Amino acid sequence: MSLKNAFTIIFGKLMVKTLHLLGRDAGNFPGLVLWTINKDCLKAFKVDCPIVAVTGTNGKTSVTNYLSHIFASGGKKIITNPEGNNLDTGICSLLLNHCDMRGRVHADYLVLETDESHVPVVYSKLNLQTLVLLNFFRDQLDRNGEVETLILKVKKFLETFEGNVVLNADDPNVARLGLANPNNKNIHYFSVDRYQGATDKPYEVGEGKFCPFCDTELVYDYYQYSHIGKFHCPKCGFGNIEPEVEIKNVDLTVPSFEADGETYKTAHNSIYYMYNMAAVYTAAKLYNFDKAILHDTFEHFEVNNGRLERFEVDGSSLLVNLAKNPVGANMTLRVMNEQAGSKELLFVLNDNLADGHDVSWIWDINFSVFNNVDRVVTSGTRAYDIAIRIKCSGYDPDKIFVYPDLDEATASLFSTKGDKFAIANYTAIQPTRAAIKRYKSLKENGEEK
Amino acid sequence: MEKLKILHMYPNMLDLYGDSGNVEVLSYRCKMRGIELEVSKHLIGDKETDFTQYDIIYLGGGADFEQQILADDLVSCKDSIMEAYKAGTFFLMICGGYQLMGQYYKDSNGEKVPGLGLFDYYTVASTDKRCRCIGNIVIEAQLDGEKYKVIGFENHGGQTTNVKSPFGKVLSGNGNEFESSTEGYMEKSVIATYLHGPLLSKNPKVSDYVISYCMSRKLGEKYIPAPINDKLEEDCRKQLFERLGV
Numbered sequence: 242m243s244l245k246n247a248f249t250i251i252f253g254k255l256m257v258k259t260l261h262l263l264g265r266d267a268g269n270f271p272g273l274v275l276w277t278i279n280k281d282c283l284k285a286f287k288v289d290c291p292i293v294a295v296t297g298t299n300g301k302t303s304v305t306n307y308l309s310h311i312f313a314s315g316g317k318k319i320i321t322n323p324e325g326n327n328l329d330t331g332i333c334s335l336l337l338n339h340c341d342m343r344g345r346v347h348a349d350y351l352v353l354e355t356d357e358s359h360v361p362v363v364y365s366k367l368n369l370q371t372l373v374l375l376n377f378f379r380d381q382l383d384r385n386g387e388v389e390t391l392i393l394k395v396k397k398f399l400e401t402f403e404g405n406v407v408l409n410a411d412d413p414n415v416a417r418l419g420l421a422n423p424n425n426k427n428i429h430y431f432s433v434d435r436y437q438g439a440t441d442k443p444y445e446v447g448e449g450k451f452c453p454f455c456d457t458e459l460v461y462d463y464y465q466y467s468h469i470g471k472f473h474c475p476k477c478g479f480g481n482i483e484p485e486v487e488i489k490n491v492d493l494t495v496p497s498f499e500a501d502g503e504t505y506k507t508a509h510n511s512i513y514y515m516y517n518m519a520a521v522y523t524a525a526k527l528y529n530f531d532k533a534i535l536h537d538t539f540e541h542f543e544v545n546n547g548r549l550e551r552f553e554v555d556g557s558s559l560l561v562n563l564a565k566n567p568v569g570a571n572m573t574l575r576v577m578n579e580q581a582g583s584k585e586l587l588f589v590l591n592d593n594l595a596d597g598h599d600v601s602w603i604w605d606i607n608f609s610v611f612n613n614v615d616r617v618v619t620s621g622t623r624a625y626d627i628a629i630r631i632k633c634s635g636y637d638p639d640k641i642f643v644y645p646d647l648d649e650a651t652a653s654l655f656s657t658k659g660d661k662f663a664i665a666n667y668t669a670i671q672p673t674r675a676a677i678k679r680y681k682s683l684k685e686n687g688e689e690k
Numbered sequence: 691m692e693k694l695k696i697l698h699m700y701p702n703m704l705d706l707y708g709d710s711g712n713v714e715v716l717s718y719r720c721k722m723r724g725i726e727l728e729v730s731k732h733l734i735g736d737k738e739t740d741f742t743q744y745d746i747i748y749l750g751g752g753a754d755f756e757q758q759i760l761a762d763d764l765v766s767c768k769d770s771i772m773e774a775y776k777a778g779t780f781f782l783m784i785c786g787g788y789q790l791m792g793q794y795y796k797d798s799n800g801e802k803v804p805g806l807g808l809f810d811y812y813t814v815a816s817t818d819k820r821c822r823c824i825g826n827i828v829i830e831a832q833l834d835g836e837k838y839k840v841i842g843f844e845n846h847g848g849q850t851t852n853v854k855s856p857f858g859k860v861l862s863g864n865g866n867e868f869e870s871s872t873e874g875y876m877e878k879s880v881i882a883t884y885l886h887g888p889l890l891s892k893n894p895k896v897s898d899y900v901i902s903y904c905m906s907r908k909l910g911e912k913y914i915p916a917p918i919n920d921k922l923e924e925d926c927r928k929q930l931f932e933r934l935g936v
Contacts, residue, residue, distance in 0.1 A: 379706075387706075387753040390819065450702060456759055598825060599843045601886045604708030625926030629891055632922055633711070633718045643922065645929075 246285035249275060250344040253282075253337045269326060272333030283329070283366035285344045286336045292351040292367060293524065296360050296395070297375025297415070299569050300517045301327065304375060305354040306544045307521040314534045317349040324546070327354040329362050357391050361398040371405035373524050375517070377414035378467060379602065380566040388414065392453075396421045405429060407523050409516065410482040411469045417453045417479070431523040432471075432484035433498075436491040436512055438575070439463040439470065444607070454479050466512050466575070467568045486523040491515050493579075503532065506540040509549050513572045547670040549576075552677055555684045559654075559661040559677065563670045565596065567605035570664055577662045578612040585616045587654045588631070589647065589665035589673045590623040596667045600626050608634035616657070618642045620650035621669050647676040655680060692725045694904050696746040697739070699732045699787070700760050707845065709750030709784050711888035716746075719897045722918045725905070734763045741767065741774035745904040749787025751886065754797040754815075757786050761803045764790060768806055775808060780904055781880045784889060788875065788882040789813040789848055798847050809882075810854060811875060815847035822847045827863025827885060828936045829873045833899045840893045841930055842885025850875075850884075857883050861936045879903065892927055894920045 253275045260271070275282040293312070295305045302325060309321040320339050322331060332353060340346045355363055360372070374395070379388055392414055399406065399421035409415040410430035419428045443464050452459055452474035459480065464470040473480030490499040496510035500522050507518060518539060525535060543550075552559040560577075564570035577584060592598050600623045608631050617640060619628045624645045632638045644650035651673075654661055665673040698713055713729055720727040732739045741747060752760075775781060781791070789795040792805040793812035798819050805812065816822075827844045830837055840858055849867040856866065857874025865873035866884070874883035881896070883889060890897045898915045905913035 387755075389753055389755050451756075451759070599707065599845060599886065601708035601711070601843060601888055601891075604711030604714070604888055604891070605705075625922055625929060626892070628922045629926060630711070633715050633891065635718070638919060638922060641922070643925070 245279060246281075246344065249279045249282050249285045250337075250340065251342060252278070254340070254342055257337055269328070269330050269334055271337050272330035272335075275333055275337065276330050281366060283333055283336070283363060286340055286346050286367070287344050288336075288346045288351060288367060290346075290348050290350055291370040292353060292364075293371045293373065294353045294355045294360065294364065294369055295373045295375070295520075296355045296357050297373075297409075298357070298378040298380045298566065299513065300375045300520070301354045302546065303514075303544050303548050304373065304517050304520050305352055306546075307517070307538060307542060308373075308524055309352045310542050311521070311525050311530055311534055311538050312350045312352055312528070314530070318347075319350045319352055320346065320348045321352040322354050325354060327356045327359070329359045332359075332363055358394055360395050364398065364402075369402070369404055371407065371524060371527060372399075372402070373407040373520055374409065374415050374418065375520055376409055376412045376469065378566050378568045379605070392418070399425075403427065405527055407431065407520060407527070409469070409520065410484045411465060411471065411516075413453065413459060413468065413472055413480065416482055419482070429486070429523055429527065430482050430484040431486040431488070431519045432482070433465060433488040433491060433512070433515055433519050435463050435471070436465060436515070437493065438512060439465050443468065444571075452477060452479050465516075466572065469516065486519065486526065488515060488519045488522070505536055508540060508543055511549075511572055511576050513568075514549065547665065547674050550674070552681065554677065554681045555655055555658075557655060557658055557661055559663060561663040561665065561670075561674065561677070563667070564664045565667045567602050570603070570606045573662065573664050574607070574610065577614075578610055580660065582660060583613045583615045584660040584662060585618070585654060585657065586614055587618045587620065587650060587661065587663040587673075588627045589650070589663070589669040590619070590621040590627040591666055591669040592623045593668040596669075603627055603630045606630070608636065611636060615659075616640050616642065618644065618650050618654045620644050620647050620673075621665070624650075647672055648679065651676045651680045655684075692905070692908075693728055694720060694725055694745045694901070694908070695728045695730065695743065696748055697730050697732055697741065697744040699747065699749045699764075700734065700752070700756075701731050701750070702733065703756040703760055704750040704752040704786055706751045706753060706785070707843070707886040708888050709886060712750070712782065712784070712890045713748060715888065715890040715897055716900065719894070719915070719918070720901060723901070723915050725901070732767075734760055739767065739770065741770040742777055742779065744774065744779055745908065746780045746782060746900065747771070747774060749783045749790065751785030751787060753786075754799065757790065757795065757797065757803055758801065761790070764806055765804055771806060772808065775879075778879055778907055780900055781808075781882070782900060783880075783882040784886065785846055785884050788884065789850065791882060792850065793852075795848060809875060809880075811850050811852045813848040813850040815849070819847065823864035823868060823884070825863055826930070826934055827865070827873065828861045828931065828934055829858030829863075829865065829885075830861055831858035831876070831896070833895055834902075838893075838895050839927070839931065839936065840885065840889075840896060841927060842883070842887035842889050842892070844884045845886065846884050857881055862934045892923060892930070894923050
């Protein structure tokens with residue numbers, strides 16, 4: 242190890258120890274400092290195990306958690322970032338916490354959620370074995386730049402990458418990357434066969450309308466959701482990929498899916514969740530995990546971090562889901578509309594740095610499909626923006642209640658009984674969960690008196 | 691029932707940042723006044739489009755990639771678009787749409803996209819892709835002689851110059867260029883701007899200006915849109931103006 246790298250690690254470890262002594266949670270900070278003093282600081286770590294990275298616009302955290310759960314089976318030691326922290330500095334901090342004074346990171350696997358735009362910078366310095374790529378949607382455009390710019394960044398990295406690449410064959414933005422390095426024989430496509438809710442015409446706005454190779458408009462046999470579906474280019478033939486793993490017979494009522502001739506029950510039942518499971522299955526298959534572990538994981542494991550999380554509050558049932566872009570929000574609305582009976586919606590919208598300051602993405606959410614929604618409560622730093630959005634879709638403004646304060650919004654949501662749904666964006670999700678828990682404990686303690 | 695016709699150009703390509711929401715807002719505000727807004731599309735390769743048949747022509751914003759693809763088609767429509775413009779059809783254009791109606795747009799890859807040349811302004815983007823005007827923006831526009839604060843979100847690499855009559859004076863944000871004093875381009879029948887949000891969502895008077903212009907032109911007498919419930923919009927504007935200190 243070079244002197245500079247040795248110094249980097251010792252300095253970083255001392256910093257983490259000092260912060261711990263001060264009772265501080267280290268978080269991103271040590272990584273940020275390390276990155277500032279040494280741009281190659283990630284090279285200072287010696288990782289002795291395979292690294293699996295998960296990236297894509299939606300589903301990174303869920304897939305990372307599922308894979309970690311599977312990879313940890315049988316008492317294996319894994320290091321992961323289950324709560325995000327998926328930028329270069331976050332990953333650097335994570336490794337700093339787990340390495341010894343010589344920078345050695347010892348584990349059986351590293352399973353790392355990695356921000357799309359940080360894939361090249363992180364894995365030009367760490368030895369990646371498998372990259373799982375879920376999807377590319379428009380997301381926080383003011384932060385990430387146009388989707389195309391992001392795809393090109395990942396493509397450039399893949400042009401020289403020779404490890405495993407797990408790709409969604411049904412997303413043209415992702416599938417195209419299988420051709421980034423013609424010499425890489427380790428391309429593993431997954432696909433989900435047409436499910437009952439698939440449509441012949443697109444239902445929501447999407448990104449992949451034109452062939453990335455010849456600019457011709459892509460032709461779809463069907464759309465599963467957004468621009469995800471079975472597609473091909475009528476001119477150059479891009480698409481119609483033969484996947485290595487094809488998920489079949491998705492049944493949202495059981496719920497379950499079939500892979501390699503075996504039926505797996507699942508804990509949730511939306512199509513985008515099934516795509517996440519398809520990615521998890523394909524990556525796990527590469528590492529030959531026992532089918533029993535997969536069955537158990539798909540049926541029972543829950544991330545419970547604001548990702549399709551259920552709360553029972555004061556006799557009402559509430560499903561909370563993170564949505565940081567139109568596709569995520571549309572999926573939750575789809576789950577909501579498919580549920581029979583009347584319901585109420587809480588939408589919490591923030592415009593902090595990590596959300597992207599631009600909230601115009603809410604206009605790409607399809608609210609015109611509201612089915613039996615009795616009341617809408619909005620909250621967050623942009624509570625009025627989302628209220629206006631819902632109003633202009635034709636929803637009665639007298640049924641929209643705006644409470645920028647989350648505790649007031651939560652109280653308003655539970656002022657009536659019945660089924661509730663909550664959508665919150667990135668920085669709003671944890672405060673929303675906290676407000677719900679506060680309200681719940683207030684109610685339960687109140688009832689004990 | 692009165693009817694207005696809007697032509698949404700390239701909605702499948704120029705729909706970044708929720709810009710299609712402008713059509714939704716216009717439809718909503720027309721409907722509240724008992725006006726039906728009939729929405730038609732012009733897509734690449736539509737040779738038959740007669741632009742003079744419409745009350746409003748609308749273009750949203752798009753990525754560099756899409757602007758390159760559609761530039762040829764747009765130029766092929768030049769005569770009919772020019773005719774509509776001269777006859778008084780209203781033109782509403784956002785970001786990429788704004789740029790494409792000028793002389794030319796030189797994108798962040800240094801590639802020159804020919805504009806329609808309807809107006810004199812032209813746009814050059816920095817080749818440094820990170821060099822963009824991004825953030826909340828408030829401008830002061832004049833609508834029928836009345837000052838009105840217009841709020842939105844700008845996100846553009848292009849720097850637009852040679853703008854003869856801007857849409858407004860910048861109160862907070864960048865505008866046509868980095869730290870510019872002016873934003874967008876305006877004539878009586880034209881609003882061209884970098885403001886997303888979408889533009890019309892938080893600026894009900896801008897929507898009503900467009901509706902008023904089109905209905906007056908159609909009826910041959912001044913049309914004043916009836917007031918509607920804009921409480922959410924007013925509260926939203928108040929909150930954001932306070933936050934941005936304007």
